Amino acid sequence: MPPATPAPAATPRKYYFFYGHRKPSQNRPVVRGGFFSNRKTLPPSSAPAPAPAPAPALAPAPVPVDFRDWDPDYPSSAAAAPPPSLAATDRRLSPLARYILDSLRRHRCWCPPIISDLRKLRRVPPDLVAEVLRARPLLDPAISTRFFHWAGSQKGFRHTFASYNALAYALNAARLFRVADQIPELMDSQGKAPSEKQLEILVRLHADAGRGLRVFHIYQKMRGKFGVKPRIFLYNRILDALIRTGHLDLALSVYDDVRADGLKEEAITFTILAKGLCRAARIDQLLEILDRMRQELCRPDVFAYTAMVKVLALEGNLDGCLRVWEEMKKDRVEADVMAYKTLVSGLCKAGKVEKARELFREMKRKGFLIDQAVYGSLVDGYVTEGKVGDGCQLLKEMVVDGYRADLGIYNSLIEGLCGIGRVDKAYKLFRMAVQEGLVPGFESVTPLLASYADGNEMDQYFQLVDQLGKLGFPVMDHLSNFFTFFVEKGGREFKGLEVFEALKGKGFCSVEIYNILIACLHKIKERKRALSLFEEMKNSRDFSPDSCTYSHIIPCLVEEGDVREACSCFNSMKEMSWMPSVAAYCSLVEGLCRIGEINAALTLVKDCLGNVTSGPMEFKYTLTVLNTCRSKNPEKVIEILDEMMEEGYPLEDIVYCAIIHGFCKYASSGEARKVFAVMRDRKILSEANFIVYEELLNEHLKKITAGLVISGLKFFGLESKLKLTSNED
Structure with a gap:
């Protein structure tokens, strides 16, 4: 083995x-x-090296980040915490983008914890930078720019066009469009030449916001500084943005650049220029543009001509409309229904109804389907010219042709018939409208009610009111609108009171009608009757005065000399948490100044400016004068008064009262007298008013002195002796 x-x-x-x-x-x-x-980055070599440590325990391992927590599609365990930043708008973002956004939104400002969170990523590529900057809701622009520059500081990192464009969108959304315009310079400084795409983005952002001058500025900079020459589609966008914002001359200079670059215009290019020339009423230049379009491209089509006619009609240039119409005929372009409708409406508004009627007959000969708006324009034109009979004949012709009149046509004819005294025919048209299922509004009912009231035909008046109730219409709203219309022309205020008394007998009454009548009576200086209506409301169980009533009554009381009662009404409004009108504030302040209650008047000025959205400029200047008196310099106060007169604001009593109060409080009465003397020498203040304000100054000085004496007695505990002395006297 x-x-x-x-x-x-x-x-x-x-x-x-x-x-x-x-x-x-x-x-x-x-x-x-x-x-x-x-x-973790080691310290630089210049720093002392850390003591060597064993290899296995080189440094405590940081807590790892599980980026799956920022992935909404990953099924996390039940014990795991939900993703920290998972808004509905963030679900389309990548987990890394959500992680970065969560850190930026959590800290709300650029700080070391954000940098620490970002260093947990191996690298932040340009696409991830663009994704973060495009996120919604938008980040604070201060954080966006710091994040953008931090990403650019990574070793070997270079921003791409996508990240630059995302930064431009973010800055523009934060209304920092001037900063966004500097991005091409930033790109150039970082070795990235700006292209046409950057110009297109900035032009589109400025055009959507209506900033025409910024469009021209960025166009000139990109063309002159960076040599970017747009294509024709981008030129069209620049021309449209300039013309829409009313910079036609700048648009024509850009058009010269188009021709200098040798680009071939499109039909939309000529149409944009033609609409701008129509809006500026430059008809001769318009015809030159049309000739150039015919020679270099094609004849204008019906849509281009309709657009030009519409612009000229909206501007009220009917002569230009007709000249363009003749050019359309020369080009043998058949006008469509929209072109006819636009021209007919414009001619009727300009009072040329006969010419509009000729075009209307031409439409019928060509067999066009005529819109109701064409009939309505012709009827309005006839009624405006006083030819109500021709308008009624046109209505019959419309019905014979198979059309159904709308409520606007009925309203025009009803108003016209009531204007010429044919109320019976107007009432028949009203019944026809109801029978056809239309719902008559204020424009239908108010002329009839006004005609019955003028003719003392109260039986027909109440018959129409009862009919409105049976039809389910809001009767009180119609009556309120009737009184507004009836007293608006003037001279019929007392007649309106008679009708109101008759309506009260029938049970038709409202607080709104009271307010309308009180306002119109105050306007014609019938303050006694207005105050009697106010007393009637206070004594009534069903109709209590509201904030509008008090706002109308306060000026009446002030003009009648009863400022104390006006102040009582103001206090009642405050108790009910109601806000007086600006006119009521001004009237009450004037009345308080007249009786020498300067402190109360200044308190009301501050209350008005604190509660009203747009207060009077006289009140704002009053507080400025009051604050300037702290300097104890009469010359500065006179400068403010000169500024007021230059701006066209009158020197009201409250301004002089502010001078009195300010100098008495912060300086001495002598400075106030110097200001009054200068105004008198300039003939701005009459001798009589000078005496009045000097007396006010003396009285206010006495009040301030008495107040200081009483405050001193209270401070030293001598108030009881003051009361004893006054009782013995």
């Missing part, structure tokens, strides 16, 4: 990053197991 062959010596295992750790160095960190592993 042959002797046993000795076993070969065990080959020493070669450790490297896939199977295990390897010997560390300054540029080669320790790597422990797997594709994704923790790593």
Whole structure:
């Protein structure tokens, strides 16, 4: 038996990053197991080397990261914690991208823990950088840019076009579009020449946001600085963005570059320029563009002509519309229904109904299917010109042709018939609309109610109101709209009160109608009647004043001289947590200034600016004046008053009261007198007003002095003696 062959010596295992750790160095960190592993960088060579340690226990092994926790498709065990960042929008991302996003969102700012989490990855490639930057919801732009620059600092790393583009999207979404415009310079500095794709992305982002000047700026920079020459499709986008934002001259200069580059225009190129010239009413240049289009490409089609007619009609340039229409006939282009509809509507709005009627007959001869909007435009045009009879004939012709009128046509004819006094025919049309299943709105009912009220035909008025109730319409809403329409023209306020009294007798009344009548009575300076309606509301059990009522009544009370009662109404509103209107604030502040209650007026100014979204500029300047008085410099206060006058804001009483209060509180009354003297010398303040404000200054100074005396007596405990003395007096 042959002797046993000795076993070969065990080959020493070669450790490297896939199977295990390897010997560390300054540029080669320790790597422990797997594709994704923790790593630790050694200190630089200048630092003292650490004490040698046994090979098996070189360093405590970091806790490994299981990236399957960030994989929603991996069935984790029941004991395992759920993925830290697994929003619905993140499910399409890779596990590594979710891991990075979780760290960035958790810490919310760039800090060492984020860098520690990122170093647990062996490497962050450019595609992963782009995936993280494109994630939704977006990261904070400060974190996005720091992450982008950190990724670029990896050894041997170079950003790709995808990562640059993702950074541009992220910055634009954060409204840092000026920073996004600097990305081409960043690419160039990192050895990546910007291409047409970067220009396209920036142009699209600026165009979608309506930033035409930024489009032109980035186009000029990419063309002049980096030599990028766009193709025709991108030129079309640049031209469209400039024209949409109203920069036609810049668009024409870009078009010159198109021709200088030797590119061949497309049909859409000429259409974009033609629409811009139509919007700017440059008809001669428009015709030149059309000639060039015919010579170099093709004749404009019906869609191009329809677009031009529509733009000109919207701009109200009917002469240009007709010239373009003639050009279309010269090119033997058959207009379609949309072109006819656009031109007919534009002519009717411009008052050229007869010309529109000719085109309408031409449509019928050609056998076009006429839209209801064409009939509606013609009816509106006839009613506007006072030819209501022709509008009614057109309605009959429409019914004979087999069309059914819509509610807009009925409303136009009802309003026109009521305007010429034919209320009986208007009521017949109203009944026809109801019989056809249409639901008449305010435009249908209000002219009828107003005509019955003007003609004192109250029986027909209440008959129509009862009919509205039977049909299930909101009667009180219709009546409120009627009073708004009835008193709007002026001169019919007292008639409106008579109708209101009659309606109250029938049980038709609401707080909204009270508010409408109080507002119109205050407008015509019938404040006594407005206050009587207010008292009637307060004494009623069914209709209590609301915030709108108090906002209308406060100016009435102030103008009547009853500022105390106006303040009481204001306090009632505050108790009910209601917010007065700006007009009520202004009126009450003016009244308080007039009776010398400067402290209360300034309190109201602050309350208004603190509660109202857009407060009066006079109130804002008042607080500015008050704050400037701290400097004890009358010249600075005069500068603010000059600024107010330059901006067109009047110097109200509250501004002068702020000067009085500010200088009395922070300086002395002499500075306030200096300001008033300068205003008087400039003829801005009359002699009478100068005397009034000087008296206000003296009274306010007395109040401040009395307040200080009383505060001192309270401080020293002498308030009881003050009361005793006042009783003996």
